[in-house]
Amino acid sequence: MTHYLxxxxxxxxxxxxGSYGSKEEMEEAFAAxxxxxxxxxxxxxxxxxxxxxxxSAATVVDGQGETPVMSDGPYLETKEVIGGFWVIDAxxxxxxxxxxxxxxxxxxxxxxxxxxxxxx
Amino acid sequence: xMQGEKAAVERVFREEYGRLIASLARRFGDIDIAxxxxxxxxxAALERWPASGVPANPGGWLTTTAANRAIDRLRRENQRDAKxxxxxxxxDDTPHEPTGPVEDxxxxxxxxxxxxxxxxxxxxxxTLRLLGGLTVPEIAQAFxxxxxxxxxxITRAKKKIASAKVPYRVPEAADLPERLGGVLTVLFLVFNExxxxxGDGDPVRAELTGEAIRLTRILRRLLPAExxxxxxxxxxxxxxxxxxxxxxNGQLVPIDExxxxxxxxxxxxxxxxxxxxxxxxxxxxxxxxLAAINAVHTDAPAAPDTDWSQVVALYxxxxxxxxxxxxxxxxxxxxxxxxxxxxxxxxxxRLPLTGYHPWHATRAELLRRLGRSVEAKEAYDAxxxxxxxxxxCAYLSRKRGELV
Numbered sequence: 023m024t025h026y027l028x029x030x031x032x033x034x035x036x037x038x039x040g041s042y043g044s045k046e047e048m049e050e051a052f053a054a055x056x057x058x059x060x061x062x063x064x065x066x067x068x069x070x071x072x073x074x075x076x077x078s079a080a081t082v083v084d085g086q087g088e089t090p091v092m093s094d095g096p097y098l099e100t101k102e103v104i105g106g107f108w109v110i111d112a113x114x115x116x117x118x119x120x121x122x123x124x125x126x127x128x129x130x131x132x133x134x135x136x137x138x139x140x141x142x
Numbered sequence: 143x144m145q146g147e148k149a150a151v152e153r154v155f156r157e158e159y160g161r162l163i164a165s166l167a168r169r170f171g172d173i174d175i176a177x178x179x180x181x182x183x184x185x186a187a188l189e190r191w192p193a194s195g196v197p198a199n200p201g202g203w204l205t206t207t208a209a210n211r212a213i214d215r216l217r218r219e220n221q222r223d224a225k226x227x228x229x230x231x232x233x234d235d236t237p238h239e240p241t242g243p244v245e246d247x248x249x250x251x252x253x254x255x256x257x258x259x260x261x262x263x264x265x266x267x268x269t270l271r272l273l274g275g276l277t278v279p280e281i282a283q284a285f286x287x288x289x290x291x292x293x294x295x296i297t298r299a300k301k302k303i304a305s306a307k308v309p310y311r312v313p314e315a316a317d318l319p320e321r322l323g324g325v326l327t328v329l330f331l332v333f334n335e336x337x338x339x340x341g342d343g344d345p346v347r348a349e350l351t352g353e354a355i356r357l358t359r360i361l362r363r364l365l366p367a368e369x370x371x372x373x374x375x376x377x378x379x380x381x382x383x384x385x386x387x388x389x390x391n392g393q394l395v396p397i398d399e400x401x402x403x404x405x406x407x408x409x410x411x412x413x414x415x416x417x418x419x420x421x422x423x424x425x426x427x428x429x430x431x432l433a434a435i436n437a438v439h440t441d442a443p444a445a446p447d448t449d450w451s452q453v454v455a456l457y458x459x460x461x462x463x464x465x466x467x468x469x470x471x472x473x474x475x476x477x478x479x480x481x482x483x484x485x486x487x488x489x490x491x492r493l494p495l496t497g498y499h500p501w502h503a504t505r506a507e508l509l510r511r512l513g514r515s516v517e518a519k520e521a522y523d524a525x526x527x528x529x530x531x532x533x534x535c536a537y538l539s540r541k542r543g544e545l546v
Contacts, residue, residue, distance in 0.1 A: 024307045114309040115259060116317075137306045 023111045025069060025138040026118040030131040032105040034077050034096075041105060042130070054128035062110060067121060073106035105131065109138075147192040155184050158201040159275030160360075164247035165205050167254075168310055170212055173272065173300050179212035180204070186211075248273060249364045250310040252357070256325040257308045264299035265328050266335075271296055274353045284350055286340060322365070326374050326429060329358050333378050337385070338531050345389055345533030351382055369423040373430030376416030380436035383409035394537035398445035410440045431460045450479040467493040471501055483511040499528035503538060515545045 032041040042048035062068040077096040084091045096103060108125060112118040118135050126133040159180065166176035183204045197203040255268040267285070270276045276284075282292035302308070313321040336350025358375045365371050387404035388395055417437040420430040435456045442448040457473035470493055478486035487508040495501035506521035522542035529535050 026306075114307045114311075115257075116309050116311070116313070118306075119259065135306075139305065 023113055024115075024118075025141055026110050026112055026115075027134075027136045027138065028108040028110060028118070028122050028125055029104045029134045029136070030106045030125070030129055031102050031134060032131045034101055034103045036076050047130070051128065051130045054130075055125075058125055058128040061124075062108070062121070067110045067112055067117075069109040069111050071106070071108040074104060077103040144192070148188060150196070151187050151191050152184075154196060154200045155187060155204065156275040158204055160248050160251070160273035160357075161201055162204050162208060163272050164251040166208055166212065167251055167272075168247045169209060171310070173303060175212050175216075176208075177272075178215070179208040182211040182215075183208035246312075246364050247310075248360055249312050252325055252361065253312055253321060254303060254308055254310050256321075256328045257303070258321070258324055259306065259308060260299050260302065261295075262328075262331075264295050265324070266331055267292060267296050268299050269328050269357070270332065270350075270353065273357055276349075276353065280349075284335060284339075284347060322368065322370065325361065326370060329354050329361070330374060330378075330429070332357075333381070337381060338534065340530040345392070345394070345531055346385060348385065351378070351385065354378060355382060369420045369425050370427040370429050372416045372423075373420050373427055373433045376413045376420065376433030377429050377436055379409045379416070380413035380433060380440050382406070383413065383440065389533045392533055392536050393540060394531070394533040396537070397439060402444065405440065413437060413440065426459065426463075428460065428463055431456050431463070435460075448479070450476055454480055467495050468498070468500075471495060471498075471504060475504055478508060478511075483508040487512065497528070499525050499530075502528060503534075506538070506541070510541070510545060518542075519545055 039045055039048040042051060059068070059071060062071075080096040082093045082095070082097050084093075106129070110118065110121060112121065115135070115137075118137075122133040122135045162180050162183070163173070163176045166179055167173050170176060170179075186207050187200075187204060191197070252269065252273055255272055256265045260268070263285075267281050270281050270284070271278065278293050278296060279289050281296075282289040285292065287295075312318075333351050333354035336347040336352075336354065339345055339347045339350075355375070355378050358371070358378055362371050362375050383406040384397070384400060386406070387400040387402070413433065414437055417430070417433050420426070420433065435453055438449050438452050438456070453476040454473065457469065457476055460469050461473060471490060474486045474489040474493075477489060487505065490501065490505055490508060493501060502521050502525035506518050506525055509515075509518035509521055519542055522538055522545075526535055526538045526542070529538065
């Protein structure tokens, strides 16, 4: 089994319905994502998942010097940011890609699939 | 060792390469290990065969030798990670687990090489390298990129296969049609690059057309019930049958001017059989229809005997599957024979294909036939500027030169 990070990419700017057009769309996407999450649990693929607060809530820390330097905002200023992610444990890439397609449909965003090189 | 003996060993090695790598990759779960072991088996064969003769089953000899070398190497390196441990345990010849509708190592590897997670260029290169047994310099030359670029492309794809765990598996029946399409595309592109080669070198690269046909034949043996596989093979052999007649003195010869006595009858018969087989299955697809169009062409004893209404009807059928402007352009070429160049030109002029050299070449030809020389010359110039094939360029230049 291999661990894969499934990241959902969406717009950095969010309004009151997150990255969704309306309240209904947002609720539908949340419900569909919930169903997908249940399926990951039931099939044994689930490791961890979560939605992230807006990138504007991020702080970058550089601890390489004598005293850590903090700066407001995400590491990269981009229009598209990671909105949430899953970590799954799947037998191979075909399974991971299938699950990513289901997750993408559920949460209504593009999903990047990236294998872990190893786990601590 | 005599040069001839070395060449003979290398020829056998190349013929067996795809089978060898596929079997080793399945057994050891790692392409790099498979390639290294295959290389060592070649060295061993070059040492042994000239003295002892080529064994009765050279593929079996190479596979056993390579597998033993791989196991020796893994033991020597005393690898402790799970993958290599698993490889040790897998070294006896227990039957592999059934994972799909068809179980052949080469087919698994072909689906791995053509995996949708790999860049299209990398799929073609990997297929030629691992299944075709072409060397990296040969593939680099075929696609006119520097050797280092091609080496990097292949290395990166292999690393992705290993790290993202692209499976060695024939997809399940439900996923097969979708995935098979990607494999057929790769084989078709390999053939096309050989048939209408880009660059200043040979206008036709027979090693690429031959390799595409060989791999498609393997696919056909492995998936005999898939009509699109039969269709692609039919299309390729009916096209290949005309290869010799298609270029004369470095110039492309259009089909109506080709010496039909120079066509390969055996390939044409094979292609016609495949097309008949597809018709009987009656599940038409893109490659089957293209094969049928080529069957109509190769059925005509001379160019004027061509059944153009049949060709147009087949393009109509293809348009329903694939309503692309490129299909519409090819259909218009057939319409020109049936309804005249004026009707065809009206169809062609509507198409958004100004960046596609066959569009300019088709317009040039139709304008020439309509006696509109000035416009025809402009269209030939545009076609010549856009083509990357030396024989086609020579042909277009001649046609342009004939205009008064």
